[in-house]
Amino acid sequence: MDWRAQLDAYFIPRKARVEAALAHYLSGEPPLPRVLPEAMRYAALGAGKRLRPILCIAAAESLGGDAEQVMPTACALELIHAFSLVHDDLPAMDNDRLRRGQPTVWVKYGEAMAILAGDALFAKAFELLAEQARSSPPERVVRTLRLIAEAAGVQGMCGGQVEDILNEGQAVSEATLRFIHAHKTGALIRACVLSGALLMGADATALQSLDVYSRALGLAFQITDDILDEVAPTEQIGKPAGSDRARRKATYTALFGVETARAHARHALQEALNALNGFDERANPLRWLAHYAVEREN
């Protein structure tokens, strides 16, 4: 079997468990506040790859854990991703009206509700980290908390988004491009992998290897996103093809051209795979995910 079939067999049941857990954590319809719980569910429970929670689960499994042991944290990471998309789509930010073919949260519920739904999803993520302490030692939960909060903040996702906005429409250096992507998307991908490992009590050697893996993986995903935006037809990627270019976003393809970007992506894939050399077959899902990052079609 090639990696695609193996990854599907691995991914699909875990995605279903993640989605059931997310629905559970976001369930409940108290009399007040109105609208907000629904807007949070709309943002978090719609279509989505669930890549981030699966990365957390796959990292835990690579060290002998299972999905249920890290499920609250896996879901927290998905909520942080959802929160970032809700805020990024706002008129003052990327001003996107559609996401995965559906109206964005601000289009459907208004801007104020979208800002607050994002904030409340972010808060819920940290509730879920506290929930993680029911099944993990609290010292490990606290280390995971630090990792995830840093990945989301000024030296992580928020910082990357700021530089992305500040550089829109401008020629950027390779260093700035790498900063943007390592922070805007890379930091949270790294946190997904490392949190799954931290919660299983990974030693320093394993953490170091997974750190290298996750940085290479994040880079591979981002370069491939940029290539797909440039070359794939609209219906394949679920957003207007060439939209990054139209908006003059900083991308790898704008900086290097498609062919050189492809070579960088293949190099990142190899780096990710090499980082897993010390791991046994329980790390195979992480290996398939690295292939997926570079060889996917959407």
Place this chain on the structure above:
Amino acid sequence: MDWRAQLDAYFIPRKARVEAALAHYLSGEPPLPRVLPEAMRYAALGAGKRLRPILCIAAAESLGGDAEQVMPTACALELIHAFSLVHDDLPAMDNDRLRRGQPTVWVKYGEAMAILAGDALFAKAFELLAEQARSSPPERVVRTLRLIAEAAGVQGMCGGQVEDILNEGQAVSEATLRFIHAHKTGALIRACVLSGALLMGADATALQSLDVYSRALGLAFQITDDILDEVAPTEQIGKPAGSDRARRKATYTALFGVETARAHARHALQEALNALNGFDERANPLRWLAHYAVEREN
């Protein structure tokens, strides 16, 4: 000495320590991202009463702790307060251009940066909770994390703000008004008091008393805010007098009139003081703060 002089002698040195700690936690000017660290400092280090961190400290002291033992959490609570103000001021929310006489974050740095500065302050608050584990047992930190994340989220601050916005310009019932204030401002005040207590290892009896105290305190603050908005001159409260009424915000004075609102505030003060009956003189700062909530002039 009356409570004012005693509270000043207590408050002023602790406020200085909180502000030094906040400046420390928000220091550093990495090459990237640009602007965001400055915007975060602008939002969090400007004028402010620092009431929330001092409540956390006073609760810790009422159980024999001291300020330094809870400082990361005290600062986290101030950052959550700052985050909420930055987002509440946005054009899509309250559309406020001035706060404490200065341009609001979105006026000074733009809307996108204000959204992201709020997000990054919120993330930083959770980093500081992880920092708290350097001086507190991790089990206590995890309980504090849950308390604070819940207070900020859909069944706390965000939920209260949603109902506040949805009810603007409408006649509200007393139940809705109580929901708005218990959540929009009350939940975080409660979390300040209880987190200081949790971190000192408070037993269930002390937590129960401080829970009653903090709910009454939050109510007292909010009713008094509404009264001051109605009766105090602009220069005294730092925002246009009557601005809540002009905006048709749900307030206690709109629902009950000023005199009945005053009676409710005095009743809440008494309830807060009664809740502290089992505490010795180390809880005096909490008592002075309850007087301050109701008898202050701005």
